[in-house]
Amino acid sequence: MATVTLKPTKTPTIMFEAFNITPDAFAGKTPAQIAALEGREGKIKVTIGDFFEVSGSPGATAAETDIVIAGDCSRVKYIGNKMTAGSITVNGNADMYVGGWMKGGKIHVKGNVHSFCGIGMEGGDILIDGKAENYVGCAYRGDWRGMKDGTIRIKGSAGNDIGTFMLGGTIIIENNAFIHVSTHAEGGTVIIKGDVEGRVGGQMVKGDIYILGKVQYMLPGFKKIEVVEKEVDGVKGTFDHYIGDLGERHPKSKGKEIFANLYVKAAA
Amino acid sequence: MPKLITQVGCPYCGSSCDDIEVLVSDDGKKVLEVHNACTIGNNLFHHANDSTRPMLPRKRQPDGSMKEISYDEAVDYTAKTLLAAKKPLIFGFGSTNCEGMSAVGRVAEKAGAVLDNCASICHGPSFLAIFDNGYPSCTLGEVKNRADCVVFWGCNPMHAHPRHTSRYSIFPRGFFTQKGQMQRTIISVDPRVSDTAKLADIHYMLNQGHDYELFDAFRTVLRGHDIPDEVAGIKKEQILQGAEAMKKARFVMIFFGMGCTHTDGRNHNVDIAISLTRDLNTHTKASIMAMRGHYNIAGPGQVWSWQFGFPYCIDLSKGSHAHMNPGETSSVDLAMRDEVDCFVNVGTDAGAHWPIDAVKHVKKHPFITIDPNFCMASEISDLHIPVRIAGVDEGGVVYRMDNVPIQFKAVLKGLTGVPSDEELFDMIYERMCKLTLTEPIWLAALEHRKYPSVVS
Ligand code: SF4
Numbered sequence: 001m002a003t004v005t006l007k008p009t010k011t012p013t014i015m016f017e018a019f020n021i022t023p024d025a026f027a028g029k030t031p032a033q034i035a036a037l038e039g040r041e042g043k044i045k046v047t048i049g050d051f052f053e054v055s056g057s058p059g060a061t062a063a064e065t066d067i068v069i070a071g072d073c074s075r076v077k078y079i080g081n082k083m084t085a086g087s088i089t090v091n092g093n094a095d096m097y098v099g100g101w102m103k104g105g106k107i108h109v110k111g112n113v114h115s116f117c118g119i120g121m122e123g124g125d126i127l128i129d130g131k132a133e134n135y136v137g138c139a140y141r142g143d144w145r146g147m148k149d150g151t152i153r154i155k156g157s158a159g160n161d162i163g164t165f166m167l168g169g170t171i172i173i174e175n176n177a178f179i180h181v182s183t184h185a186e187g188g189t190v191i192i193k194g195d196v197e198g199r200v201g202g203q204m205v206k207g208d209i210y211i212l213g214k215v216q217y218m219l220p221g222f223k224k225i226e227v228v229e230k231e232v233d234g235v236k237g238t239f240d241h242y243i244g245d246l247g248e249r250h251p252k253s254k255g256k257e258i259f260a261n262l263y264v265k266a267a268a
Numbered sequence: 269m270p271k272l273i274t275q276v277g278c279p280y281c282g283s284s285c286d287d288i289e290v291l292v293s294d295d296g297k298k299v300l301e302v303h304n305a306c307t308i309g310n311n312l313f314h315h316a317n318d319s320t321r322p323m324l325p326r327k328r329q330p331d332g333s334m335k336e337i338s339y340d341e342a343v344d345y346t347a348k349t350l351l352a353a354k355k356p357l358i359f360g361f362g363s364t365n366c367e368g369m370s371a372v373g374r375v376a377e378k379a380g381a382v383l384d385n386c387a388s389i390c391h392g393p394s395f396l397a398i399f400d401n402g403y404p405s406c407t408l409g410e411v412k413n414r415a416d417c418v419v420f421w422g423c424n425p426m427h428a429h430p431r432h433t434s435r436y437s438i439f440p441r442g443f444f445t446q447k448g449q450m451q452r453t454i455i456s457v458d459p460r461v462s463d464t465a466k467l468a469d470i471h472y473m474l475n476q477g478h479d480y481e482l483f484d485a486f487r488t489v490l491r492g493h494d495i496p497d498e499v500a501g502i503k504k505e506q507i508l509q510g511a512e513a514m515k516k517a518r519f520v521m522i523f524f525g526m527g528c529t530h531t532d533g534r535n536h537n538v539d540i541a542i543s544l545t546r547d548l549n550t551h552t553k554a555s556i557m558a559m560r561g562h563y564n565i566a567g568p569g570q571v572w573s574w575q576f577g578f579p580y581c582i583d584l585s586k587g588s589h590a591h592m593n594p595g596e597t598s599s600v601d602l603a604m605r606d607e608v609d610c611f612v613n614v615g616t617d618a619g620a621h622w623p624i625d626a627v628k629h630v631k632k633h634p635f636i637t638i639d640p641n642f643c644m645a646s647e648i649s650d651l652h653i654p655v656r657i658a659g660v661d662e663g664g665v666v667y668r669m670d671n672v673p674i675q676f677k678a679v680l681k682g683l684t685g686v687p688s689d690e691e692l693f694d695m696i697y698e699r700m701c702k703l704t705l706t707e708p709i710w711l712a713a714l715e716h717r718k719y720p721s722v723v724s
Pocket residue numbers: 278279280281282283284285304305306307308309310429430431432563
């Protein structure tokens with residue numbers, strides 16, 4: 001694997017929209033060519049070289065290319081946008097749209113990320129060591145086809161709108177989350193290891209949610225049907241199994257309605 | 269002889285009453301009497317008589333004072349500032365006509381600006397819900413003629429839209445609702461005992477911020493499932509009673525306001541309200557409508573959706589396409605994250621309605637206000653450009669809250685030399701084209717364009 005290192009040299013005044021920081025765009029280019037790749041700062045066309053010092057060299061294909069950003073990207077949007085392979089490591093924070101519409105490869109952000117991390121994701125892995133703001137693995141506005149595949153793991157907490165309109169894939173939040181988990185989802189798995197304030201699985205058609213902490217306000221559309229033993233992301237436990245959202249439409253299979261599943265860790 | 273002008277539209281709240289009569293003085297310069305309007309509308313017309321209304325732009329001087337300058341200078345400053353900024357934000361349009369909204373589209377595109385309207389801090393979440401879940405809506409005429417069960421969810425028209433209840437929703441006698449209020453079941457959902465709640469047959473005084481749960485409870489009940497004994501602070505029996513009232517009605521109308529769009533969950537509260545409306549249609553007829561605040565705040569949604577494909581939060585800085593994603597391209601978020609470096613406030617008062625921190629952020633950069641009157645925003649601006657008052661001394665098209673277009677009339681002769689929003693934006697656009705050595709593109713608008721014939 002060949003590594004390209006980007007060292008931040010300047011903080012953008014308006015956000016830097018770096019939709020070209022992807023292994024796909026970097027593959028087969030020289031550092032000078034990478035530095036000349038386009039981005040946006042407001043209406044101004046800028047280049048990656050305006051904000052980063054580029055060193056190392058990429059592989060011939062995206063899959064053979066690793067990108068390391070050696071510093072903070074708090075004002076850089078769209079890192080790993082639509083990437084298909086390879087890897088990106090950010091040694092600091094990143095702004096919005098990390099791994100947006102990503103199809104494959106790996107992203108590791110060692111700090112925090114802002115909203116829309118993994119929006120419209122179709123594959124690959126995102127690992128965030130810090131916390132995420134809102135809209136983790138959500139759908140783009142108005143799109144009823146949200147996250148399709150891939151894995152997002154947030155080690156810290158997350159805000160609201162996790163996995164909205166989700167169809168597949170896995171989202172793991174290792175700490176607390178605020179409200180709206182898997183709203184409108186028709187598939188996929190969301191695991192929240194901390195507490196959630198509420199609105200878990202609202203308007204949810206299909207899919208699974210695991211809450212290892214507490215849900216402060218349960219939705220009235222979820223009904224407890226049984227107590228089960230489960231192993232979730234390496235944690236064994238007893239869970240209350242709810243089905244819902246009973247207020248929402250549900251598909252039928254062999255004459256029986258299929259509901260979404262919500263597993264909440266049973267009180268000890 | 270004073271002249272009585274009839275069928276005048278009131279340029280204040282989203283009810284956009286179009287049955288106002290205004291008596292104006294001989295010379296057409298003073299409003300003498302206003303008939304049919306509520307107190308707010310009445311006052312609005314009389315305000316136009318104010319002799320202290322600004323007639324020239326004012327620019328902030330190095331010593332902090334404001335000095336009157338000519339319109340040419342103001343247009344030049346605005347054009348140059350917009351061109352120099354990396355990402356200007358043009359916000360407002362709560363109170364102006366569609367002609368102005370259309371003209372600003374050209375300016376925003378040329379400036380690579382973010383174009384946003386007051387929906388951003390008001391009914392924007394409703395748009396997001398509509399994108400996600402559709403909008404089974406109707407006109408206010410249908411409400412008047414058909415609705416026999418009216419739900420006011422998180423809104424208080426008795427104060428915010430004073431004539432809404434008498435013209436459309438509670439009191440009027442319509443074709444199928446000839447007994448008026450007697451025939452209508454009124455349901456109010458509000459954590460406070462508002463004046464609308466006092467009129468209601470059923471008042472759900474829910475725990476604040478738990479609207480989503482209550483909507484979900486109604487939906488669950490309508491699908492024949494059981495619910496917990498208490499949801500969002502409301503007893504199960506009460507919920508069953510309301511669900512039954514809605515099911516039995518011939519036409520259910522749900523009106524929702526800021527209580528849904530600006531409490532936790534925002535767009536999701538509206539989203540599930542839309543789902544509930546859809547569910548109700550398996551039992552009876554049901555429809556839903558946003559209680560839009562201003563008389564033409566539905567206008568930018570219509571005009572800009574036609575121009576750019578999006579109703580609000582439109583980022584035109586890309587040059588090649590419009591990008592919209594509230595949370596990122598919404599005005600307050602842009603301000604709080606220091607993503608804009610020039611702010612133009614049009615026909616609204618960001619100084620009064622924005623969070624103070626957001627105002628502080630945009631205040632670091634050039635701040636221009638385009639508004640007929642003095643307001644908080646105009647007083648902290650670097651430049652204040654007065655324009656005519658749409659609906660009073662300037663006519664135009666407005667969209668009522670149900671997205672019905674209405675032609676509003678000018679009742680007064682405008683102040684001499686003061687342009688309308690449309691004329692001002694055309695002047696700014698033309699100046700921007702001159703400065704960038706490009707040809708202005710007027711398309712079909714050119715023939716209808718009033719500038720520069722009116723402004724001397
Ligand atoms: S209800 Fe609204 S539109 Fe009608 S007169 Fe009053 S302020 Fe004007």
